[in-house]
Amino acid sequence: MKLARIGPPGAERPALCRDGRYYDLSSVTDDRFFTPDRLERIRAATDLPEIDMTGQRIAAPVPRPGVVLCVGQNYAAHAAESGSEPPEHPVMFYKAPGTVIGPNDQVLIPRRSAKTDWEVELAVVIGTTARYLASPEDAVAHIAGYCLSNDVSERDFQLAVSGGQWSKGKSCETFQPLGPWLVTADEIADVQDLRLRSWVNGEPRQDSSTKDMIFSVAHLVWHLSQFTVLDPGDVINTGTPEGVALSGRFPYLRAGDVVEVEIDGLGRQRTPIGKAD
Known part of the structure; x- marks a missing residue:
């Protein structure tokens, strides 16, 4: 559904x-x-x-989730373009739930921002409470479905003035376009074989597949349940592939740009970029 x-x-x-x-x-x-x-x-x-x-x-198909958990550097090519080695364990950080907006709502570039970036991602929506799961195989029963996500990021806030963690660069208002749909898990034949793409002003940026994830969806849900309780409606962003502005190959976003992201079976977003007052 x-x-x-x-x-x-x-x-x-x-x-x-x-x-x-x-x-x-x-x-x-x-x-x-x-x-x-x-x-x-x-x-x-x-x-x-x-x-x-x-x-x-x-x-957004999920009204203000209890938590938005994000996984960083979960695609080897993206880790490389970020200047990092692939992580040994999943990198987890938090994004403010109030960042969630609809798939076509306007994203606002924050005040003092020079490095606002896009990140197409597969998002997992939890359906039943997951706590200390015994194995990755147990994780599947706790997933309600999947969403298309854009984990918008401000790289200076994330890296230069972070104080050692990334949430400053992830939690600005409007930084979490989600949807258009929650697609129930039974509709997705193989969540580890979905094509992800992004465009800025119609020009291609990212084009990859969830088969290139370092840690699978099931592994992530199991792993996160060892450190925090996942409740119904919680959202997990599972990482982005290469092709973002952080790579140095593309300019960062400016007011007037349009970002589009898409994942097979999960729909497409068309997000205009504005500027915070």
């Missing part, structure tokens, strides 16, 4: 996307539709009213 939230900020309603059409789920569930009981109710629902999508906003 492809699940979405439709409407202006603060007035979103849950929706099912099927064959390019959207159906109102308000009679079946609230917009925290990622738990097993709600997913079962959605699967059994019939005669859902169609939503007229004219002028409608598609919101």
Whole structure:
């Protein structure tokens, strides 16, 4: 299933996307539709009213997650372009939940920023609590589904004035476009074989596959559960491939740019870039 939230900020309603059409789920569930009981109710629902999508906003499919956990340098080529060796263990950092916006909402370049960057990523949405999982194989049952994510980053904030950790460069307002959908796990045949791509102003930037991850999705969920409790609705960004501005091959973002990101089966974002007042 492809699940979405439709409407202006603060007035979103849950929706099912099927064959390019959207159906109102308000009679079946609230917009925290990622738990097993709600997913079962959605699967059994019939005669859902169609939503007229004219002028409608598609919101992030997860309303303000409890936590956004991020994994850094999880693609070997990206680690290399960042000047680092592939990590021995997953690199974990936090991103403020308030950064989450819709897939086509405007990203704001922060005040004093000179190095705002894009990062197409596969995001995992937790469906049931994961705590001290016994093995990576156990992780799959705790995943509700997957989302397209852009882990927007300010590299000076992240690296030059970080104080030793990365969250300053990750937690600026609007720095987490998410969606358009939460795609349930059963819809994805092989999560380790999905193509990821990004463009800036129509020019290609990233083009890779999740098969190039250093640590698999299942390994990441298992590993993170050893250090923190993962709750329903929590989001995990699983890392980005090579092709970002940090590489030195491309300019950083400026107001007026448009960033597009896409993952097979998870949709596409088209994000205009503005500037914080």
